[in-house]
Amino acid sequence: MDFAFSQEQDMLRESVAKLLERNYDFVTRQELVASDAPWSADVWSEFAELGLTMLPFSEDQGGLGGSIADLVAFAQSLGEHLVIEPYVASTLLAGGALAASGTPTALQWIGKLSSGEVTxxxxxxxxxxxxxxxxxxxxxxxxxxxxxxxxxxxxxxxxxxxxxxxxxxxxxxxxxxxxxxxxxxxxxxxxxxxxxxxxxxxxxxxxxxxxxxxxxxxxxxARDALEAVLAEAIIVQSAEALGAMKALLTITSEYAMTRKQFGQPIGMFQVVAHRLADMKIAYTKALSTLTYTTALANSGAATPRDIAILKGQIGKLGHEIGEAAIQTHGGVGLTDELDVGHYHKRLIALDASLGDHAFHLRKVGQSG
Structure with missing residues (x-):
């Protein structure tokens, strides 16, 4: 099965990445988390201006008719920057339930949600x-x-x-x-x-x-609709987790090649080099699983078992990468002043949401 992002999807991904690079560096993000605001109203407004809040809805419902691949294309940036805006919760979960309903009341709220007027x-x-x-x-x-x-x-x-x-x-x-x-x-x-x-x-x-x-x-x-809404949210949430994994891999690799002991970078020591290799393998597994599942879902062929495999793999591998990153950084990796611990916390939280990896791997086993 061949799967690659289109030119339009790459452009969307770049636009979201540039937006977050301008407005969501780690220091700014930490100040936002420490404030009384639940998230950045300005960033949420810019999400709406880019069309992200109307992307999942059909054109008949006033949306852009985006596919699951469109959503995955930019969701990785949400994880790389640890955004706290409730995109998945508001637009995909709540919005997906509205879209599945299609009642006049639901359509009114979809219009408000798409414009960024409400969450x-x-x-x-x-x-x-x-x-x-x-x-x-x-x-x-x-x-x-x-x-x-x-x-x-x-x-x-x-x-x-x-x-x-x-x-x-x-x-x-x-x-x-x-x-x-x-x-x-x-x-x-x-x-x-x-x-x-x-x-x-x-x-x-x-x-x-x-x-x-x-x-x-x-x-x-709503049993069937609920399953579809949860499946789409899990795929996009997995892309967000992959973004956090990528950030941890980059940060840890750079640290290992600049932090020195006994006159050489710690990344030259065998135990650290092996740990970095394991992190890269885990990230590649996660990327491959997400890419495969997105391709299945984009063609309408993803099964509940496929979704459970994705959620189980992403959660398990996210834990492995987060723990390896903290081990490589040592005690400083657990401090609030360094971003490593915050990425690990996001991966833990994403794993727990909508069923952790143990729950979904049990589902895979039970499905035969």
Whole structure:
């Protein structure tokens, strides 16, 4: 199978890379993380100007009709610069659920999301120890208005500052999973905000009989749509992780050839040279797996097993590269003043999101 980025995709990738090089150096990023702002409003606005926020949506929905390969083309830069803007959470997860619904309410919110006017959050995981949809316990009780949501969602990226939440809940009468739109400030919401280990804004959200009007019931049988939305997000998130791996490989290789002991670079010592070689092999494996899975998905041939292999491989290899980078740098690799530890934290966080590598590798084994 032959796969290469097109000229247009290369141009998009270069545009995003140049934007982040101008506005997202490590010092600026650290100042942003330490501030009260959840992310950079200016950078998010520039994402919208570049068309990134409308790229995944079809032309019929007011978007650009971009493919999964278009998204992967630039997502690596998000990882290289450790961006904290909620692109995957808002545009791909919440936006993907809206697109799968296609209701008038969903189309209105897609328009706002595409223009950069609003951000959304995707309330999915519940801290049950697994990301499996079968573990979703939040109840959607049918009512005269539409539905009432009760339960708790955890690790909701942008959950405390988003203009609306797209919630995955299980109908109490049919047992089917559905998508429900809840606007910020709705009665019955209890939000506990916090910052993740990699600097992103997140929240635990408790729903106490939150009323969802019928027009905000996006999809009452969303099982297949949910699988498709998660698969696309996993692929793009994997590209982001690959960007962080690439940055760690570059930083560590340069450090090993400049840091000297006994009059020569530590990269000349056998144990360090072997570690760097292992990092390069791990990165090449991750790149190959992502490229292959993207090609499959771009042609509509990717299976749930393919997605699980990708998520499992990226998570496992990301841990290996991060740990090797810290070992090579020594104690300084764990300090906040150096970017190495922050890349490792991002890789850990991305692995944990939407099911860690152990969960997905078990899925591969169970699928035979």
């Amino acid at each position: 959304l959050a995707f309330a999915y995981e519940e801290g049950a120890g697994t990301a499996s949809p079968e573990q979703i316990a939040m109840a959607a009780n049918p009512s005269e208005e539409g539905a009432e949501l009760s339960g708790e969602k955890r690790l909701v990226i942008a959950g405390s500052v988003a203009d609306a939440l797209v919630v995955v809940a299980r109908r109490s009468d049919t047992g089917k999973l559905g998508f429900y739109l809840v606007e910020a400030g709705a009665a019955g919401l209890q939000i506990s905000p916090y910052q993740t280990i990699d600097g992103r804004s997140a929240a635990t959200i408790h729903f106490n009989q939150v009323v969802v009007q019928q027009e905000a019931v996006l999809l009452e049988d």
